[in-house]
Amino acid sequence: MAQQLDPGTHERAQPPAISLRNVVKRFGSIVAVDGLNLAVPAGVCFGLLGPNGAGKSTTMRMLTAQALADSGEIEVLGYELPRESKRARMEMGVVPQLDNLDVELTCRQILTVFARLYRVPGGERADAVRRALELANLGPRADTIVRELSGGMRRRLLVARGLIHRPRLVLLDEPTVGLDPQVRQELWTLIDGLRSEGVTVLMSTHYIEEAERLADVVAVMSQGKIVAEGAPAELVRAYAGEQVLEIYGPPEQLAAASDTAARHGWQSRRSGPALAIMRAETLDGDAPEGVRRPANLEDAFVALTGEEIE
């Protein structure tokens, strides 16, 4: 069962924007989502953090009914899926992980087509397109064909496309994967802006920093299940403590330190060239020499999933 921490940052009165109960999704013999329970409160930026293959993308696809659960219940914005999925899709926006823009069309043409698909009334379409172009900083590129846009511009256009109808829920599947740091920053600003306007954001990511910076609540997903959930700072405190002791040295020394840690029952992991010992604030005088630093979400993540992250 998932360990639940009280995020304490959101209203409990409103019904959740998204709720999944005991959801299972199999692909042949592979269980991609394995009894998932998740509630995304309205108005928060919710980070679904997990290594590749944890089931995040499958979960995202189930929320638009592009994948159908084998069992369990899914509700989005109060609509029962998959039966009322079309209604739910009208009120939410989706930014996919893979670029699926129409390369033959211009920015304006793509946004106009999607304004229609999202039922933006005829009289408001041109305004909606202009607003989305501005939001994505693509005004000067409005009539440029997608094929000629840079990777960062294309990603911004993908975001604009998902926001054309002012959705009250936005799904972002790995929004900044493969982008250079500057473009990533731009997108983070955009996502943060959405949250501050009261739009519910569900973002899947395997970038710790992304979750730490943007998410009010983070759920850590591993092997198709939520293994922990809470505000980033609370997760860090609960699973990695306050401080981490990092020990640097030749491999033999690290191996010895690792043995010492195991003997004392200290939680440790290899972190790049160093050995990191969690909860350094609780260590007694036997602690080896090393550098102390504040614990971070990555420490908690590794402690929870047992998986290193890039």
Next chain:
Amino acid sequence: MSVQADAPVARARARPLRRLEPAALAGVMSRDVVIFGRYWKATTFSSIVQPTIYLLAFGLGFGTLVSHIGHLKYVEYVATGVVATAVLFSSAFPGMFNTFVRWQFQRTYDAMLAAPVDVEELITAEILWISLRAGVYGLAPLLVGIAFGLDPDPGMLLVAFIGFLTGFGFASFGVLIAAVAKTIDNFNYVTSAVLTPLFLVAGTFFPVSALPAGVRTVAQFNPLYHCVQLVRDASLGSLQLSDLGHAAVLLAFAVLMWRLAIWQLSKRLID
């Protein structure tokens, strides 16, 4: 952007959604219209030049040997026959290639299905668009035929509807093939083994009655044969009761292929 805390709630459940929402169909087709805006010149060029070449080649070639088929002048026979060819090519090929490219390579369908568009709406809109185009371009051979001495007839306007109906069936057939094909190269099997015989054994360039009895029977199951018969009767002012039968076959073919295409592609688009 601003918060719309209450608006969506008020909107919710305002109106039950239909299985085929006109707004969804229009949205999907609006994309086709935009793309058509980029390629209409090439499409129109080939739709005029192709029947011209057929008429020249068969007219100058066979025309010297054959002046009439039955009671029809050879130009009447070929110009009306080529309508079916034009409809077939302008529906089955886009059905196969557009579907495969948009689904597998460009992932356009994935993007649209995340919007409030269901698979059934998406595919129906694509097929509708292709068949509308096929209906219009099916008239091109008649225009070329008129230049070659075919007499204009008000019944020729019906040909657009016949082309639409036939095109709907073959566009759906194309989508079905795209759904079941593993790779785009597999289309070659269908083009050579299915489409080529279909368009030759349909009474397009020579009468089916000239063929052996077995092949004649098979031709009865070829929707294109029924299209050719209808087109000829409509554009040469000789519509008769038996044409209802031809129309019924085309309608049955269209409905069958449409449902099969949706069934097969749904299985693959939705995990």
